[in-house]
Amino acid sequence: MNKFLLLLILIMSPLLASDVITQRQDSMQDFNKLMRSANQAIKSGEIEGLSQIYDDIEAIMQVYPTLFPDDSFDGRTKASKNIIDDRSTFNQISSETAEWAALAKIAADNNDFEALQQHHQNLYSSCKSCHSRFRN
Numbered sequence: 001m002n003k004f005l006l007l008l009i010l011i012m013s014p015l016l017a018s019d020v021i022t023q024r025q026d027s028m029q030d031f032n033k034l035m036r037s038a039n040q041a042i043k044s045g046e047i048e049g050l051s052q053i054y055d056d057i058e059a060i061m062q063v064y065p066t067l068f069p070d071d072s073f074d075g076r077t078k079a080s081k082n083i084i085d086d087r088s089t090f091n092q093i094s095s096e097t098a099e100w101a102a103l104a105k106i107a108a109d110n111n112d113f114e115a116l117q118q119h120h121q122n123l124y125s126s127c128k129s130c131h132s133r134f135r136n
């Protein structure tokens with residue numbers, strides 16, 4: 001390989017890694033905001049907007065586990081290296097969270113308030129179950 005190209009890749013790789021860190025932190029900020037909007041909608045009984053909110057959460061959690069390449073655990077990240085050691089659990093929690101969002105969306109579409117609250121609650125418990133294992 002051309003030396004210049006190699007050097008360029010060496011310079012770029014930490015930059016690319018930091019970009020992925022920004023992306024996943026932005027995803028969490030969005031997830032947090034979406035959950036707050038959902039809370040307010042549920043409290044005020046206005047469930048029209050909820051379908052879109054849960055759709056957005058599902059999309060976030062489907063992509064989320066791809067944002068943790070092995071070289072992205074240094075610098076301004078709180079992601080635990082446990083993710084590298086136990087990707088199957090990390091992927092599993094991510095996909096369960098996406099699944100709860102999908103179920104909450106169906107419940108919202110069906111005006112099934114009871115199921116909606118149950119799945120919304122499950123979404124909240126996902127925060128702790130993932131953070132306690134995979135966030136420093």
Ligand code: HEC
Pocket residue numbers: 021024025026028029031032035076077078079080090093094097123124126127128130131134135
């Ligand atoms: C599948 C795992 C997982 C789930 C589920 C999850 N988180 Fe996170 N969260 C993380 C990880 C890992 C980080 C640290 C990311 C980093 O700093 O690189 C994080 C970071 C955050 C941050 C800080 C973002 C920043 O700007 O640095 C917030 C806020 C957050 N999560 C909120 C939530 C909320 C609210 C929920 C539940 C409704 C949730 N998370 C569910 C794994 C998860």
